[in-house]
Amino acid sequence: MSFREKHLWVAIIAGLAVWGAYAWRFGERVLAGGLKQADFAADMGGLFILGLVAVVVLEAGLTALAMLTTSKAERRARDEREGAATLQASHVSLMLLIGLLVTVSAVAYGVGFWGSVRPEGLARWMIPGNGLVLVANAVLGCIMLSELARWALSLAMLKRGR
């Protein structure tokens, strides 16, 4: 396995472990009625910062391990096949990101419209500040999904030989 492939696995493992746990906790809080609680933004914000630190530490540790198990020449190689696979995967990932962000925007517009017509209806679900936390997490989710797609697709193309 080349260094690039190892690094892609590192990104997938670290991303899934950290942001998967974060998303799980986020879902639990939302389902438990967290959107109506005043401490929701602060709690999730703290967890988000913790997630950022954890993903950096985990990625750094696993990348160091990948470096130790790969020769210097292999690490320094600027491989055209890997470059092409990454570029193709990035294109697909960008299209996916655009689609997801447009969807999130449409949903946010819809909820905003509903909230402006029936403010008491929206207030039953969430306090206004938590709506922004919800949008922030939806954007984060879009980024994470498109990145996962990029890493997985790059790996798949490299495994296929192209």
Added chain:
Amino acid sequence: MGKAPPPIKNRIRELRFHAGEMTQADLAARIGMTRQTIVAMEQGKYSPSLEAAFRIAQVFGVEIGEVFQWEG
């Protein structure tokens, strides 16, 4: 459905053998690529760029046409 392999054959494996059993890692290091890409080329799954093809021919001291043949 997967893409068909490129209609370009190569003699890299044979040329490595004649170059004193040069390893794939050795060849990869000499042209600045990964061993996995040499493997993909030898299996006919990947066709290198023109520049990489010239580099490979240079390593073996032969013309590019002696390494790669168009079979389309």
